[in-house]
Amino acid sequence: MNPRHLISLADFDVAALRGLLDRADALRPDALAGTGMRDSLRGRTVCTLFFEPSTRTRASFQLAATRLGADVLAFDAATSSGKKGETAVDTLRNLEAMGVDCFIVRTAVDGGLHELAAAAKPETRLINAGDGRSNHPTQGLLDMLTIRQRKGADFGRLSVALCGDIRHSRVARSDLQALKALGCTDIRVCGPDALMPDDATLDGCRRFVRFDEALAGADVVMMLRLQRERMEQGLVASLEEYFADYGLDGRRLALAKPDAMVMHPGPMNRGVEIADAVADGPQSAILAQVANGVAVRMAALQAVFAE
Amino acid sequence: MNPRHLISLADFDVAALRGLLDRADALRPDALAGTGMRDSLRGRTVCTLFFEPSTRTRASFQLAATRLGADVLAFDAATSSGKKGETAVDTLRNLEAMGVDCFIVRTAVDGGLHELAAAAKPETRLINAGDGRSNHPTQGLLDMLTIRQRKGADFGRLSVALCGDIRHSRVARSDLQALKALGCTDIRVCGPDALMPDDATLDGCRRFVRFDEALAGADVVMMLRLQRERMEQGLVASLEEYFADYGLDGRRLALAKPDAMVMHPGPMNRGVEIADAVADGPQSAILAQVANGVAVRMAALQAVFAE
Amino acid sequence: MNPRHLISLADFDVAALRGLLDRADALRPDALAGTGMRDSLRGRTVCTLFFEPSTRTRASFQLAATRLGADVLAFDAATSSGKKGETAVDTLRNLEAMGVDCFIVRTAVDGGLHELAAAAKPETRLINAGDGRSNHPTQGLLDMLTIRQRKGADFGRLSVALCGDIRHSRVARSDLQALKALGCTDIRVCGPDALMPDDATLDGCRRFVRFDEALAGADVVMMLRLQRERMEQGLVASLEEYFADYGLDGRRLALAKPDAMVMHPGPMNRGVEIADAVADGPQSAILAQVANGVAVRMAALQAVFAE
Structure with a gap:
């Protein structure tokens, strides 16, 4: 892991991961009260450099940076210089020259942050807010x-079921x-064949065709968002059929452990991948x-600036 | 009135209304000098959650919140999660989970804030920045x-004429x-039949067909904006005809009291509902x-956080 | 020069110009470190009032104002009130009434700031962020x-070549x-006939048809961006031909002085008006x-508020 960047969790060893989670856990009360640690990043400029639109993730990072006292610049590259023929690297270098210290980057290009990191100044920090499918x-x-807070730190004891469009x-x-x-060893994945990856993503996971079987005895159920464009692409027949086969409703959730937690990265398509009663029910950890x-984004910002 | 929200003036009794006006009056110098009261809302996060676009109202709220020291998050729900199929309630709950303390909401849905208020955390504040036609x-x-500053606090003495598209x-x-x-008892309303409401809005008002008659002896003349889409809907024949029948020009204004004040909520369609000479004349209170x-929005923010 | 506005450099005498450059030079370290001078404009509200979109220039002004401690309001007039039929003057006056002290204005209207300046309050400041072609x-x-930092303050000694779409x-x-x-007296301009101005812009300059000749012995080479719409307008045959005739590559740059500096206002069209090797080479001053x-925008803000 390049300690000044946060590009992929593949770069993290278990100690680095745990350290970041510990840091976020400690920051939580401040993060949520909005009081933050206003001196941490005072005089620093953090830029959300989004080549793809995303309001929610951008808002989360903006609040994190603001609560650490940074100046935040929102640079919407999707409707900006990119349209004028400027390369992503040139946009980055221009903003660096204006005094931006850290970039929160979202891009449609898989691995796109590596090119930016190679072009950036040595003192520039990059945090990945999503690159392509990667x-x-x-x-x-x-x-x-969220899992650790509810289920404890021993991931080796947990059965985790992940359902939906893993491919994209x-x-x-x-x-x-x-x-x-x-250290999680019991990872079950489920979803239509057309939405399963054909790379090494699922190495070490167990593939299930029937969602009911994937859920049996699970401690954690992670649902993924179904992009509506998958229908237009013919990868999914209909939203009704998808829900019937892969939607999480109360009957299905009862197949998991009684205290199983339900997760979803949002925004939810209610009635498509998850039923209202589950999304809003007592086992839901979605708002958590x-x-x-x-808190995690505050921790990530602190970590890249600590180097 | 739910003291943590500001949803409708129908929820206010006269004492609550006067209290809020007094608070705004006292805040005015700070509000306009931009110096504000930076400690009032320090550490608080105020989010403009706009399901309909509005640059002016959003700017006014943003400045009010900034001058009270709050962190301000602009969340453009019109071009955001809503498009991804997320419900308004889910968007609100997500932003609450990020630590937003107060939402400034604009929505096309009449009464839309009640649903949000019912779904919000007990400690969340909501301020209505416009819901549908309501x-x-x-x-x-x-x-x-503005009326009180120019005409005094005894609304029972005032004749107020309101002209234009009251229906929408x-x-x-x-x-x-x-x-x-x-306590105002002499309220006159005027406008084309197609733009008059068919509900109880006009109870206690006097309806005038001819604008000249509505203006006779008025202390306050409130003009409304004519949305251009009213023409496309066939509710108005032409802008020229509208101005001839319902536009406020110098000749008409002379029918009101000599010191009558002219108001308009903006943005103005000059030459449609109001003539330049009146909009920019000595009787105009439009910029006031x-x-x-x-000042009012600072007062509203202070009020909802005082509870 | 109206000291409260910065509308055109034509209003500046040499002393005023040098004073502003000195001020910017002194501010540079703070500007770039992001630490700024947070008390300079505390309590002031600076509004970027853009009737044309521009993300880069707006970002630069926003950072400058933030580092001086101002509250910054981004008002996107292109997608806002203008669409609703409001005049530019009314938009300005509305924002003035909200307490905006200084406007950073970009407009497609040549000379458009003069109308705004005439309508503004006496205490309002205007800074031109680009008006039409003017x-x-x-x-x-x-x-x-940037030239002074690299070549010294004696502009009378310098040969400056300017190449591209000067007309627009x-x-x-x-x-x-x-x-x-x-005091620069050796100014050479070069570009296709269709992109040369027909007004007094080039008075006192030497016009070159062949770029190679314009470059001979130059100290400074300023390249201009070629808007792609010039092709659609038939003013340029093809991007390839344009680059062959007017693009700056290594061979051409070697015709200038060995220590000649290369400038471009960005965003660059690499391979159209400038080659990669030159844009990223040791003689490039583009990121500087x-x-x-x-720094210049911080200096301009301080200057207009100093009056």
Whole structure:
């Protein structure tokens, strides 16, 4: 792991992962009260450099940076210089020249942050807010923090079921990396064949065709968002059929452990991948994930600036 | 009135209304000098959650919150999660989980804030920045503050003429609620039949067909904006005809009291509902309304956080 | 020069120009470290009022104002009130009424700031961030600062070559004004006939048809951006041909002085007006320009508020 960047959880060893989770856990009360640690990043400029639109993730990072006292610049590269023919590297270098210290980058290009990191000044920090289908490391971290808070730190004892469009999901890839690194050995994945990856993503996981079987005795059920474009692409027949086969409702959840926790990275398609009663029910950890997101992003910002 | 929310002026009794106006009046110098009261909301996060676009109202609230020291998050729900199929309640709950303390909400849904208020955490504050055709309470308050500053606090002595598209106007509804609550008994309304409401909005008002008659002896003339889409809907024949029948020009203004004040919520369609000479003339209070808007919004923010 | 506004460098005498450059030079370390001078504009509200979109220039001004401690309001007039039929003057007056002290204005209207300045309150400040093809004074200033840092303050000794679409370029007009005011007498301009101005812009400059000749012995080579719409307008045959005739590559740069500096206002079209090897080479001052932009904008803000 390059300690000044946070690009992929694949770069983390278990100690580094745990250290970041510990840091986020300690920051949580401040993160949520909004009081933050205003002196931590005072005089630093953090730029959300988004080549793909994303309001929620950007808001979470903006709040995290603000609560650490940084100046935050929102640079919407999707509707900006990119349209004018400027390369992503040139946009980055321009903003560096304006005094930006840290970039929160979202891009449609798989591995796109490596090119930016190679072009950046030595003192510049990069945090990946999602690149193509590859990585969404802060989402992986906030998911691990949420699991640890509810189920304890011994991931080796946990059965985790992950259901949905794993093929196109950077959330799934970061979650799987983190789960494996933290010692989870019982990882079950489920979803239509057309939405399963054909790379090494599922190494070490057990593949289930029937969701009911994947759920049996699970401690954690992680649902993924179904992008509506998958229908247009013909990868999914209909939303009704998808829900019937892979939607999480009360009957299905009862197949997991009685105290199983339910997760979803949001935004949810209610009635498509998850039923209302489950999304809003007592086993749902979905809003806890969101809250942990701010703490994890504060921790990530502190970590890249600590180097 | 739920003291933690500001949803409709219909929830206010006269004492609560006056208290809020007094608070705004006292805040005015700070509001306009931009110095504000930076410790009032320090560590608080205020989010403008706009399901409909509005640059002006959002700017006014942003400045009000900033001058009270809050962190401000602009969340453009019109181009965001809503498009991804997320419900308004889920968007609100996600932002609550990120530590947002107060939402400034604009929505096309009449009464839409009640659903949000029912779903919100007990400690969350909501301020209505316009819901459908129903309410725009801070506009009503800033209009009352502007009238009071120029005409004194005894609304029972005032004749107020309101002209234009009352049917589709949340501004008109909030103004009428506030005028009645503050004791105004001579309220005249005027506009094309197609733009008059068919509900109880006009109870206690006098309806005029001819604008000249509505203006006779008025102390306050409140003009409403004509949305251009009313023409496309066939509710108005032409802009020229509208101005001839319902536009406020110098000749018409002379029918009101010599010191009558002219108001408009903006943005103005010059030459459609109001003539340049009147908009920019000595009787215009239009920019005073805008200035009072920031003070009223600071007062509203302080009020919901005082509970 | 109206000391409360920065509208055109044509309003500056040489002493005023040098004073502003000195101020920017002194501010540079703070500007780039992001530490700024947070008390300079505390309690002031600076609004970026952009009637044309521009992410880069807006970001530079936003960082400059933030580092001086101002509250910054981004008002996107392109997608806002203008669409609702509000005049630019009304938008300005509304924001003034909300307590905005200084406007950073970008507009497609040549000379558009004069109308705004005439309508503004006496205490309001205006800074031109680009009007039509006419002025981009802070770009002119940052270019002069960059030249002075590398080549010294005696502009009378310098040969400056300017190449590209001068006809449609506010950057070129502001640069030429500033170069002449600072005493530069050897100014060479080059570009296709269709992109040369037909007004007094080139008075006192030498016009070259062949770029190679314009470059001979130059100390400074300023390249301009080629808007892709020039092709659609038939003013340029093809990007390849344009690069062959007017692109700056290593062979051409070797015709200038060995220590000649290369400038570009960005965003660059690599391979159209400039080759990679030159843009990223040791003679490029392009990122220094960007860095100086923040310092110049801080200096401009301080200057207009000092009056």
